Amino acid sequence: MNKAxxxxxxxxxxxxxxxxxxxxxxxxxxxxxxxxxxEQPSRLREAQLSGVQSVPALALDDRIFHINFGAxxxxxxF
Amino acid sequence: MNKAxxxxxxxxxxxxxxxxxxxxxxxxxxxxxxxxxxEQPSRLREAQLSGVQSVPALALDDRIFHINFGAxxxxxxF
Numbered sequence: 001m002n003k004a005x006x007x008x009x010x011x012x013x014x015x016x017x018x019x020x021x022x023x024x025x026x027x028x029x030x031x032x033x034x035x036x037x038x039e040q041p042s043r044l045r046e047a048q049l050s051g052v053q054s055v056p057a058l059a060l061d062d063r064i065f066h067i068n069f070g071a072x073x074x075x076x077x078f
Numbered sequence: 079m080n081k082a083x084x085x086x087x088x089x090x091x092x093x094x095x096x097x098x099x100x101x102x103x104x105x106x107x108x109x110x111x112x113x114x115x116x117e118q119p120s121r122l123r124e125a126q127l128s129g130v131q132s133v134p135a136l137a138l139d140d141r142i143f144h145i146n147f148g149a150x151x152x153x154x155x156f
Contacts (some may be wrong), residue, residue, distance in 0.1 A: 004102065020136075020143055024082065026104040058098075065098055065145050 004030045005059040007047045009038050013070035017056040020067075030060075037076050044077055082108045083137040085125045087116050091148035095134040100147075108138075122155055130138050 006021055018034060019052030025032050035043050037055065049059075051064040054072050058065045086092030086097055096112060103110050113121050115133065129142040132150050136143045145148075 016141065017143060020138055020141070024104055024108055024138065025102050053081070060098055060102065063094065065095060066147075067143050067145055069126055069144075 001031045002029060002061065003033060004034045005035060006037050006056065006065070007037055007052050007059065008056040009042075009071050009076055010036055011055070011070040013068050014056040016066040017070075021058065037073075041076075048073055048077070079109045080107060080139065081111060083111045083113060084134065084135065085113050085115055085121070085130050086134045087149050087154055088114055089133070091146050092134040094149075095145040098149040099136065115151075119154075122151070126151055126155070 004025065006018060008018055021032060035047070035049060037044055047059075051058050052059065052073055053064075054066055055070050055076070056067045058067060079133065084096060086096060099110060106138060113125070115122055128137050130137065130144075130151055132143075132144055133148050133154070134145050136145060
């Protein structure tokens with residue numbers, strides 16, 4: 001099973017994208033992990049290193065897909 | 079079956095997002111239509127009216143999800 005990680009920060013734009021993913025992702029192929037960076041700030045570094053620049057973002061097969069714009073990652077870190 | 083429309087313009091960012099969608103979307107729930115706005119400029123107005131501001135973008139359940147940034151819709155229209 002491939003893993004897809006959805007990073008968000010609880011903002012309305014993030015929650016919209018989260019609902020879209022939950023509805024559309026093929027769960028027989030992908031295991032979707034949802035990470036709220038406000039609740040799990042320890043995951044910020046990992047998100048940053050993987051290329052996340054803003055949330056909401058989906059990390060999938062070593063690529064990052066930024067979906068709409070909720071907040072810059074830098075605004076969550078600093 | 080719900081319909082999901084993926085608008086793109088053939089750019090590398092678009093093709094990346096297209097591959098991601100093809101791999102991840104739950105095809106038992108969603109019928110994915112792929113529209114290349116360079117090849118089908120007659121769909122530009124529909125995309126604009128539905129809220130697409132840039133490509134690649136996914137229209138789903140009356141919402142638009144802009145995925146990364148390839149090109150502004152205005153650059154395709156004008």
